[in-house]
Amino acid sequence: MNAGLRPTPELELMVMREGFDRQRAAFAADMSPSHATRIDRLDRLFAMTERIAPAIEVAASADFGHRSAHVTRLADVMMVQSAIKHARRHLKAWMKVRSAPTSLAFRPGFNRVMPQPLGVVGVVSPWNYPYQLAMGPAIAALAAGNRVMIKPSELTPRASELMRQAVADSFAPEEMTVVTGGADVGTAFVGLPFDHLLFTGSTAVGRHVAVAAAANLTPVTLELGGKSPAIVNADADLEQVAPKLVVGKLFNSGQTCIAPDYVAVQRGSVDAFVAAMRRAVLRQYPTLADNPDYTGIVSTRHLERLQALLDDAERLGALLIPLHPEGTAARDATRKLGPTLVLNASLDMRIMQEEIFGPLLPVLAYDALDEVIGFINRHDRPLALYWFGNSAADRDRVLARTISGGVTVNDCIWHFGQEELPFGGVGASGMGAYHGEYGFRTFSKEKPVFHQSRLAGTRLLQPPYGKTFERMLGLLKIIT
Numbered sequence: 441m442n443a444g445l446r447p448t449p450e451l452e453l454m455v456m457r458e459g460f461d462r463q464r465a466a467f468a469a470d471m472s473p474s475h476a477t478r479i480d481r482l483d484r485l486f487a488m489t490e491r492i493a494p495a496i497e498v499a500a501s502a503d504f505g506h507r508s509a510h511v512t513r514l515a516d517v518m519m520v521q522s523a524i525k526h527a528r529r530h531l532k533a534w535m536k537v538r539s540a541p542t543s544l545a546f547r548p549g550f551n552r553v554m555p556q557p558l559g560v561v562g563v564v565s566p567w568n569y570p571y572q573l574a575m576g577p578a579i580a581a582l583a584a585g586n587r588v589m590i591k592p593s594e595l596t597p598r599a600s601e602l603m604r605q606a607v608a609d610s611f612a613p614e615e616m617t618v619v620t621g622g623a624d625v626g627t628a629f630v631g632l633p634f635d636h637l638l639f640t641g642s643t644a645v646g647r648h649v650a651v652a653a654a655a656n657l658t659p660v661t662l663e664l665g666g667k668s669p670a671i672v673n674a675d676a677d678l679e680q681v682a683p684k685l686v687v688g689k690l691f692n693s694g695q696t697c698i699a700p701d702y703v704a705v706q707r708g709s710v711d712a713f714v715a716a717m718r719r720a721v722l723r724q725y726p727t728l729a730d731n732p733d734y735t736g737i738v739s740t741r742h743l744e745r746l747q748a749l750l751d752d753a754e755r756l757g758a759l760l761i762p763l764h765p766e767g768t769a770a771r772d773a774t775r776k777l778g779p780t781l782v783l784n785a786s787l788d789m790r791i792m793q794e795e796i797f798g799p800l801l802p803v804l805a806y807d808a809l810d811e812v813i814g815f816i817n818r819h820d821r822p823l824a825l826y827w828f829g830n831s832a833a834d835r836d837r838v839l840a841r842t843i844s845g846g847v848t849v850n851d852c853i854w855h856f857g858q859e860e861l862p863f864g865g866v867g868a869s870g871m872g873a874y875h876g877e878y879g880f881r882t883f884s885k886e887k888p889v890f891h892q893s894r895l896a897g898t899r900l901l902q903p904p905y906g907k908t909f910e911r912m913l914g915l916l917k918i919i920t
Contacts, residue, residue, distance in 0.1 A: 580879025673829025688852025
């Protein structure tokens, strides 16, 4: 089809369903792809990423009004290639049939666990990291031997179309395909009877996705969001904390699901914290309007939402503290919104009720660490939690008494980049996990297999029941 022409919504839906049926049939014809086949698919994905990397930078920047090329290189390109390298190194070990312990009562029989691909995996990806959050789950699904269909966000149309064309050039449609379109296509997509569905996005939309998947009994992995806290302990060095918080909050201008959504600071240290944050922002971003490192807000609608959060907070008594001399006001077509601290934030403010997804950071003053722990536990479990300080006892108290999707200690967001750790939410911030071997397992059926021995004593438990059965039952009670 001509790249300048887009299919009608009806045609998009028909093509999507035909694509699903084709992948389902292809999987039925090859239910256990070899290690070589899986490596070939990962190699092609790596080469595709390398080839289109410059185009990803251009497309993402155009979609955002302006997006830092370095953010795209690090978060979208490098992280995908790093994940592919990790999967290639470990895939043979992940694919192995594993021995499992066998109870004495069932020996000399033995147990094994056999990983198998599930079939056709659906991936619904968001706009904030359009390439990484589409291809990251796809890496795990392909490594596990599945076929993959991806529905990227319509809010980043250039990046989505780039992915559609690139995948079509690099993969047969029965291996992997990208489906573009609006909300109607997305609704139909999550209603397909996938063998597994991974959704990354807001908690509100995630609930609808879970309901749609449930109609087909499709298992889901939901990577959602929420209000991820940062805790600055009483003994923390603010000059060390502030630069790391600035990176975590202003990377992609806060449009990150694991960005700190509020920060808890000891009451007596709030003024010093504000000063340290101002210094850190100015060092990292000497200018805003003409700074290629500072990313714009993805759409006018999202920009207006962020401004409404600030207006609501100020009306209800918050003190807005611009962190840069250029102020808070958004900049022309780039939609760059200045970083802002929100002091005296309270629960009746929208900024403390909604996930922010922008360069705004409420500050909560506390007197005792238990106040912060209690506050976190009275609200939905966050996708991420950040703790800064030197006291191992305080750190361990926070880790033991809070539940979150993941944690970075003495920094922000870097737990996401660990391929050896599972990434996923809990409760309102999501369910399930992926990355590395955890992703391989998410998209596999770990089939338990018991191999019976010809010398099995279980024949003594066969009917007709009598004294032999009673003796064997008594023995089993002793040895199991």
